[in-house]
Structure formats: structure tokens, C-alpha cells
Amino acid sequence: MPPRVVSLVPSLTEAIAVSVPGALVGATDWCTHPAGLDVTRVGGTKNPRPDGVLALAPDLVIANEEENREEDLAALREAGVEVLVTEVRDVPRALRELDRVVTACGARTRPRWLDEAERTWTELPPPGQRTTAVVPIWRRPWMVLGRDTFAGDVLARLGVDHLYATHPDRYPRIGLEELRAAAPDLVVLPDEPYRFTPEDGPEAFPGLRCALVSGRHLTWYGPSLTQAPRVLAEALRGVPR
Known part of the structure; x- marks a missing residue:
């Protein structure tokens, strides 16, 4: 069984949902993809409800250092919840962090979409005139x-x-x-x-x-x-x- 995961980052919610079906038990109100995602909503990225997160008894909360506030993440850690925080500044780092996230959420193999994304960005043709x-x-x-x-x-x-x-x-x-x-x-x-x-x-x-x-x-x-x-x-x- 995959861990019980709450995601506080919309793009990572999508990545987890399509890569580890059944892992997500909670997400923010702004998590719009994939369409029809049926999980408990725990508030916004900047104002999640800690009690709502804790009520889901997650094994892991996924966050981002830019999108989420440190005080909210600290409150979850103090309550005994493991929090994985991503830091993304460019495409290569994003690809590495996505691999780390889906692995932590229980993916047994690297998702095909992640391999495709890496190829897509690695094989981009020169942009020409800037x-x-x-x-x-x-x-x-x-x-x-x-x-x-x-x-x-x-x-x-x-x-x-x-x-x-x-x-x-x-x-x-x-x-x-x-x-x-x-x-x-x-x-x-x-x-x-x-x-x-x-x-x-x-x-x-x-x-x-x-x-x-x-x-x-x-x-x-x-x-x-x-x-x-x-x-x-x-x-x-x-x-x-």
C-alpha cells in the first residue's frame, strides 16, 4: 500500500495522482488537475487548515518552499507529520524534485510521463533569434x-x-x-x-x-x-x- 499523502502544491498533486493512484488523501482547493480528483480539500496553498490535514492521518505531506508558508509546515512537523519540501528554480531541478516526490509517495517505477518530460526538455531545438x-x-x-x-x-x-x-x-x-x-x-x-x-x-x-x-x-x-x-x-x- 502507498503512504497516505496530502499535497499542498497543485502541480505536485497532479504528478502524484497520475503516478501513484490511491496515494493522495488530501489536496488544496487550488488543485485542479487531474480533472475529477476526488480527495478531501484542506484549504489554500497559503492558508491550509492544519486540523484538516491532521484529521486525514497522513504519512507524508508534500509542500514547496515558495508556495507554502514555513509556519504552517512547522505546525505539521510539530504534530508528528513528515513533510517533504521541494525547491524548484529551473527545469532540471524540477525534474529531479518530481522524481524525489513520486518515489517518496510510493511509485515503484519511474513514471513514463517523467521520462517523456526529460526527453522533451533535453532535446529542445536551439531557439534561434531571442x-x-x-x-x-x-x-x-x-x-x-x-x-x-x-x-x-x-x-x-x-x-x-x-x-x-x-x-x-x-x-x-x-x-x-x-x-x-x-x-x-x-x-x-x-x-x-x-x-x-x-x-x-x-x-x-x-x-x-x-x-x-x-x-x-x-x-x-x-x-x-x-x-x-x-x-x-x-x-x-x-x-x-
Whole structure:
């Protein structure tokens, strides 16, 4: 029998569910994949209910150092629960952490999707001419990708260099006028964590090319990594000049 697992990270929830059926007993309200996942919900990634987690008697809780708060994880550890915390900054590290997670959750063999994801990212063709971009992740206030982020590494491997990659903060607040004045080749607008849409986002950047992209394929590390290069490349290429 696999261990009883609660996942506090949406992308890892998907990875565990498809790799170790029956292991998951709990997940966050934001864990939307795979569709129809039938487990107990324990709150959000930033505000899980510790009593709800403990009521499930998990053998293991899966968390991420960026998505989850240390005080919540400490409370679970103090209650005697083992907590596995992942740290992801780029695609190679994501692949290693995914292997570690599914193994800890009881996978007896390496999942095929993980092998496919590794091949997909290892065999990417050279991106050719590079594009500069700003990548908002929130508005009111405007926040963008900064240094040392998984999404930034994904884009860089696809030939897109975001302009705040060397900013001291990982997710800096940058005023809209400064973002416009940076004059990127492209503004990349994902649909999460802020849900940018054709009506909410592009209008803030008149005269600049905007690409609406899947946040799951840009920011999640899990089975979506097998499709991410194709899905993102199509969205980026499809932007009218």
C-alpha cells in the first residue's frame, strides 16, 4: 500500500495522482488537475487548515518552499507529520524534485510521463533569434517575474529573455509606466496566478505585442512539462506583429 499523502502544491498533486493512484488523501482547493480528483480539500496553498490535514492521518505531506508558508509546515512537523519540501528554480531541478516526490509517495517505477518530460526538455531545438519580454504575474499592484524563477527558466529555454531576470527580488513590484518604458519585444500574460484575459491585461500595454499563455504550462512542474514547450511556443509564435 502507498503512504497516505496530502499535497499542498497543485502541480505536485497532479504528478502524484497520475503516478501513484490511491496515494493522495488530501489536496488544496487550488488543485485542479487531474480533472475529477476526488480527495478531501484542506484549504489554500497559503492558508491550509492544519486540523484538516491532521484529521486525514497522513504519512507524508508534500509542500514547496515558495508556495507554502514555513509556519504552517512547522505546525505539521510539530504534530508528528513528515513533510517533504521541494525547491524548484529551473527545469532540471524540477525534474529531479518530481522524481524525489513520486518515489517518496510510493511509485515503484519511474513514471513514463517523467521520462517523456526529460526527453522533451533535453532535446529542445536551439531557439534561434531571442525575444525580450516582461512577464506580469499580478496587477493592482503590477508584479513581474524577477530573478531565479522556474517560469523564467522555462521561457529562456524557449528563446524568451525576460527583462527583470537580474532584479534583486524574485517577484518585484514594477510600476506600469516603467514596464511600458522597458519596451520589450513581447509582454507575456499567463492566466495564473492572476487570470489575465484578452479583456484584462493587453489594454495596459498599447503598442506592445502581448501573448496570453497557459499558466499551468508556464509555472507548473508535473505532467504538463511534457506539453509545455509546444503549447507555449504556439502561444508565443501566434502573437501578431
